[in-house]
Amino acid sequence: MLPETWNKTTYQEYLNYLKSISEEEYKNFHSKLCFTKYQILGIRVPIMRKIAKNISKSNIEEFLKLCGNTYYEEVFIEGLVISNIKDEDIFIKYFSNYINKIDNWGICDTFCNSLKIINKNPSKYFSIAKKLSLKEEEFISRVGLIIILNFFVEEKYLDCIYEILNTISSTKYYVNMAESWLICELYIKFPSKTESFLLKNNLNDFTHNKAISKIRESYRVCKEKKEYLNTLKRR
DSSP states (O other), rough: OOOOOHHHHHHHHHHHHHHTTHHHHHHHHHTTTTSSSBBBBOOOHHHHHHHHHTTSSSOHHHHHHHOSSBBHHHHHHHHHHHHTTOHHHHHHHHHHHHGOOOOOOHHHHHHHTTGGGGGHHHHHHHHHHHHHTTTSSSSHHHHHHHHHHHHHOGGGGGGHHHHHHOOOOOOHHHHHHHHHHHHHHHHSSSHHHHHHHSSOOOOOOOHHHHHHHHHHOOOTTTTTHHHHHHHSSSS
């Protein structure tokens, strides 16, 4: 059972609860997929979503003021609780601080695709995502790109998204992988315009080629197009 009110004692009880439901086998499995400075306990995502949902019924701000950064799951659930905030002022307050805690793709991607508040004010959050995607910090940039991927692959944003991709100069792995994933989704939804982008862009060779590889792996792209796109790879 999770507490209805939050203080140092109940927060420690919450951490003890997380430890009690952890799975050693899942911890070992996930540790090989997700590299982080945080200690991984081994709790599955659906369980963490349920915990976050229950916490969101309590005093969220009391909880968030106590959140630490020892355990992967602790930081993961904090993000899910923030994603449930409906008040924009409170959301922005915690969002801005939280993204500095993100150091891995697992927390980043689940947090970003859970942000329901974005649909309340899309233009505002597209502007925020754009600014974040151009930051030098690897996972802050990825936050921006994954938000765009999840919420803004629409025709009215296309030119701006291509401009963002052309402006990013990072060679950091998790930024470039997010770019290539985004380009793949852009191609699937807007093949003609994205093909033109692939013919002429400022992407580094890794990102350009990885984007094409991801498109070619998709079952939503026909064989003929896959063969053509392979000719666009940089050798």
